[in-house]
Amino acid sequence: MNDNRSTYTRLRSSFGQQVREAVIDVIERYEAQQAAAQNAVTSSTLVALSDDYEDATTDQDRAMIAVAVADGITLAEAGRIRRAAKAIELGTPGLIVRATAAGMTPNEIARELGATPSYVRRILRENPGLVTAAAKARQTTAD
Structure with a gap:
């Protein structure tokens, strides 16, 4: 009988240890997910x-910001951000044309983009077809 009790006690202890380890594992995974969510790169x-x-x-201030960013994101996140930045860069001429069609000046557009007015004017010069189409679209919606 004593032998059965000691076997039961060992099994119970072993089972209890397994449950504790499983609970700790679940908690650690949850905490890791929460930390990742708090550090996730979002549009905001x-x-x-x-x-x-x-x-x-x-x-020096900009360099400190860059170091903080590099320390706070993964390589995969940096890759996604770079690809998003490239997509925005490729779409910038269309944004400039739309802003011009909406009545913004090159200086206003440049200020919003963090670019120079000459860059905005060059984009407008290099895309006369887009400018004409945007002006026609604006005229159509105004009528």
């Missing part, structure tokens, strides 16, 4: 980063 965190970078007044 990118806007905040952009605002911080724009507000930085020295190259």
Whole structure:
């Protein structure tokens, strides 16, 4: 009888240890997921980063922001951000043309983009077909 009790006690202890380990594992995974979600790169965190970078007044301030960003994201996230930035860069002429059609000046557009007015004018010069189409579309909606 004593032998059965000691076997039962060992099994119970072993089972209890397995349950404790499983619960701890679940909690650790949950905490890791929550930490990842808090550090996830979202459009709002990118806007905040952009605002911080724009507000930085020295190259040293910008470098500190860049280091903080590099420390806070994964390589995969950096790749996604770079691809998104490239897509925005490729779409910038269309954005400039639409803004011009909406009545914004090259200086206003440049200020919003963080570009120079000459860059905006060059884009408009290089895309006369888009400018004409946008002006016609604006005229049609105004009528």
